[in-house]
Amino acid sequence: MLYFCRGASAPCCEDGVYQAPKGTQDVLPDDIGAWRYVEAATHRLAGEFGFGEIRTPTFEETALFLKGVGETTDIAEKEMYSFVDKGGAHLTLRPEATATLIRAYLQHGMHNRPQPVKLYTLINAFRHDQPQAGRLREFHQWNCEGIGESDPLVDAELVTLLWRLLESVGLRDLSVQLNSIGDAACRPQFIQALTAYFEQHQADLCADDRRRLRTNPLRLLDCKVPTCQPIIAAAPRSVDYLCAACDEHFAKLRGYLDDLDLPITLNPRLVRGVDYYTRTVFEVWPPTVGGQSTLGGGGRYDGLAELLGGKPTPGVGFAMGIERVILNLKAQQVAIPPLDAPTAFAVHKGEAGKRMAWRLADRLRQAHVSAVVAAGDRSLKAQMRQANTVGARWALICGPDEAESGTVQVKHLASGEEQRLSLDAAVQRLSAQPADTDSQP
Ligand code: AMP
Secondary structure, three states, X not given: OOOOXXXXXXXXXXXXXXXXXXXXXXXXXXXXXXXXXXXXXXXXXXXXXXXXXXXXXXXXEHHHHHHHHOXXXXXXXXXXXXXXXXXXXXXXXXXXXXXXXXXXXXXXXXXXOOOOEEEEEEEEEEOOOOOEOOEOOEEEEEEEEEEOOOOHHHHHHHHHHHHHHHHHOOOOOOEEEEEEOOOOXXXXXXXXXXXXXXXXXXXXXXXXXXXXXXXXXXXXXXXXXXXXXXXXXXXXXXXXXXXXXXXXXXXXXXXXXXXXXXXXXXXXXXXXXXXXXXXXXXXXXXXXXXXXXXXXXXXXXXXXXXXXXXXXXXXXXXXXXXXXXXXXXXXXXXXXOOOOOOOEEEEXXXXXXXXXXXXXXXXXXXXXXXXXXXXXXXXXXXXXXXXXXXXXXXXXXXXXXXHHHOEEEEEEOOOOOEEEEEHHHHHHHHHOOOOOOOOOO
16 A cells, blocks of 8 residues: 555655655754744743743644634634544644643643743644645744733733744834734624625625635635725724723723834734634734735633633733744844854874774763764865864864874864864863854964
8 A cells, every 4th residue: 555645646755755745844954043043032032921831742632623723714624634543532733722722721720820820832733724935734833821811911911922022033124913803792793793794795705705704704804815805994893893891901901012112003804713812813914914924923712711611711822933933034134143063073094093083072072062073084184174064163183193192183273273282181172162252272
């Protein structure tokens, strides 16, 4: 039996070489610097805002996501990687993190802790969508959630956290889009008005919208089809239907954000791709907005815990796409600090020299100095070329003479200066060099 990953008829190998499945990507060592840079910022900022890290399973029961994101959303209808395992359990690779984090909050009785419980996680997520730039089938998100408190200060904190992260990695000219879509008390009136409005324009709507009008009218506001845009632009606005409590919540949130001078754009058309949101919704957009450009977004989901079988528990959170942030860092030519190249590269001649290089590299690593030993038995010249290519700062030359005398030739590659040192002195010299300076011998 042959197993193909690109549908039933085509193998995922080209010219006999396997390829990564469609919509997935390898992050190669040259790109890891950007990933580490963004990930380090997520850990740092989450810590500064008092969020604790949580790690959860890659798959959950399918029902959790169907209930969580809503059965009539694109994610649930078309995009979930669902399967039945060998024991007959219905499982799904996580398409997002919020439902999982609420499940974990409920399962571990986190309502007993001081509220809100502030959690963050870095995850890979899976959606079977049409891949394009910035849209993958396996992608990565930074998720932050504040669970157990309805104070709009928590909404403001989440919006600010996302904004500060994007600012701190060096992205510029972004905007925060903000809206309130009401709650169980006032949203029905808004949905009613929206449905009545779109029904009047049914003939001019795209086929998907005509279908969604019956299942999930709010989703029409999110439609990207150009011919639907003028109809959407004139549709009723959720902010005009807010009840007094939602109105007050939204006003306070705007006030807290104004206090910090965040560049907020009130966007009455903003809705989100999953059903669980109540009141606050927000997104951060880059300067040029296209179909797949949103860097991150989220909102309040006060009804979600109940949907998942828990007691009523307010919550607010967001997800930020790591790949999209990296795409934008590249587009805006933000300088990303390079990862450290090895400090030392030990080159050698003859078996005795090679053994010396091998022992010396081990001593350096034990002294926390990164050291590479040339493998194979290439010429000294070829090994020196390799040392330069990997960006090492020092070459340690170990030949038969050095092996004989127990000394090593230490060459500073940038200046070309050389010195013969005992092994102890060489280890001492290199471990005294701060990693980020190009100091000379
Ligand atoms: P969502 O969970 O749909 O609100 O998405 C939150 C963020 O995750 C988006 O703003 C994107 O940055 C990112 N994202 C969502 N879907 C994808 C995808 N298919 N490929 C890459 N990034 C994605």
